[in-house]
Amino acid sequence: MPPSSPPPTEPPPADALTGMTVLDLTQVMAGPFCTMVLADLGADVIKVENPTDGDQTRRSWGISGKGEDSRAFLSLNRNKRSVTLDLKTTEGLDTFYRLVETADVVIENWRPGVAERLGLGFDTLIGINPRLVVASISGFGTTGPYATRPGYDLIAQAMAGVMSITGEPDGRPVKSGLPVADLGAGLFCAVGVLAAWNSSKETGRGQYLETSLFEATLALSVWESTEFWTTGSAPLALGSANRMSAPxxxxxxxxxxxxxxxxxxxxxxxxxxxxxxxxxxxxxxxxxxxxxxxxxxxxxxxxxxxxxxxxxxxxxxxxxxxxxxxxxIQDYRQVLEDDPHVKERDMIKFMDHPVEGRVEVIGSPLRLSRTPASIRRPPPLLGEHNDEVLGP
Structure with a gap:
């Protein structure tokens, strides 16, 4: 009796966001964190940077490694490709417009009004690609009395109330140890992009979405707003205590x-x-x-x-x-080097960078059973993919 044929094997599933192309005009933290979340899930994120020095986090933030790019940049820009365009020139703008024709999403984190002045406002881009999703992260949003103010995590935490309830009672105001405004805005923007992209695929119509550091921080103030509306008194700092239960x-x-x-x-x-x-x-x-x-x-x-x-x-x-x-209570040495749960859950990943060598990063906390997040490429060198994306 001839041997039976082996069962057919299914091809490996594509990444969750395969087919999404993102043009990333962001820099520093909130925007790059948003686009990294999308990139980890399979989106093709093309980081568009100015030819002179690129994302300002490359050169002037945090601790530098062997090369010119800071470790801060490396921690936020994996799985992306980098191209350099001078968007203040006609040539650079025309090249970007060509990329927009086939893109799904454009994300920027300039102050309100800058995109329009550069010729990159929503009305212009949606005219080129009617199914495009255009996302904006700013300090305070595009309207309101604070709209033109600069957006910084510290300022957003202060003005949205977080610093008034952080730290010990009667102590000096303290910001959250984590940049919750930047990271919160990045996460909210990623959720909005996924929703808008899904709608675009269903209807063929794109849309504009925005979030801000200030509003994202305020939206996280669930217990604090509840306490105020219930008691009529502004919540106070409680140290490590919870304002809804004890101990x-x-x-x-x-x-x-x-x-x-x-x-x-x-x-x-x-x-x-x-x-x-x-x-x-x-x-x-x-x-x-x-x-x-x-x-x-x-x-x-x-x-x-x-x-x-x-x-x-x-x-x-x-x-x-x-x-x-x-x-x-563990410090970060204990968490990142010694914690057995972190090791078992494989939360520390490694990237092989062409300049820095082997670099540690925190892995994605998203665990999809069929299309898991992954690290497919290290953070790009400035303009590394010009030929690949733009052509020779």
Missing amino acids: YQALATKDGYVTIGANNERLWRRLCTAIGRENLLDDPRFVDNPSRMTHRALLVSELEATFADRTTADWVEVLLGAGVPAGP
Whole structure:
């Protein structure tokens, strides 16, 4: 009997965003982060840079490596191709217009009005390609009294309220340790691009979308806006505490801090039992979540008196064993070099860069089962793909 034929094999699936071509006019952080998210998922992102020095992050930001490009640039621009065009010249503009004819998305993060002055406004570009999605990230949006102000993460955090609720009570104003305005705007823009691109494919009609550092930061203020509208009082800084439940924060231990999340009655009872403080369950000051929030300072004092007896590692083991969410506070050396979960989840990736050699980067947190995000190419050198994209 002849052997049976092997079953046919399916070709590997294309990347999730295969077929999307993005012309990336952005620089620094919010825009490049947005386009990197799209590139990781398979979009062909063509980074259009000025011929002199390109994205300003290449030369003047953060720590430099072996070559001229900073590590800040390398961390935000993988999976992209770079072309150089002087968009202030007729030749550069005409070349860009030719790219627009076959592109799906154009993304820019200039101040409002700059695109129009350069001849790159929405009306011009949609006239060239009616199905085009044009996205803009700015500091404050295209309308309103702040529209012409420069857009910086620090300023957006300050004006959107974040710095008023960050840090310890009665302390100096503190910004978030992460650039939440820049990264938040980039993520919101990526979501908007996906929605608009899907609509364009269905209808053949493109559209304009915008977001801003200020509005993205404000949109993340879910608990804070809720507290204000509920109480009529502006929220205050609470350190590591949560404004909706207690105890939910970092507590001092014998050798550092432990974070705990006992944010409902079941977990509160488990916490008290696990640390041998069942007496707190009968204390009228801590009888329910509103009471514990009202007496938060006293609650912290009572708990820290007990937590001071043992190390953070001991308490994490005790609390997790009792079913209470808990964890240590780690610095980035511990996270990036030592954390076994980071290693198991393969969150640290490597790129082979033609100048820098092997470069570490944080991988995408998006895990698609059939079309996973991937790193296919290192961040481009300035104008590296001029011939490939524009022709010789």
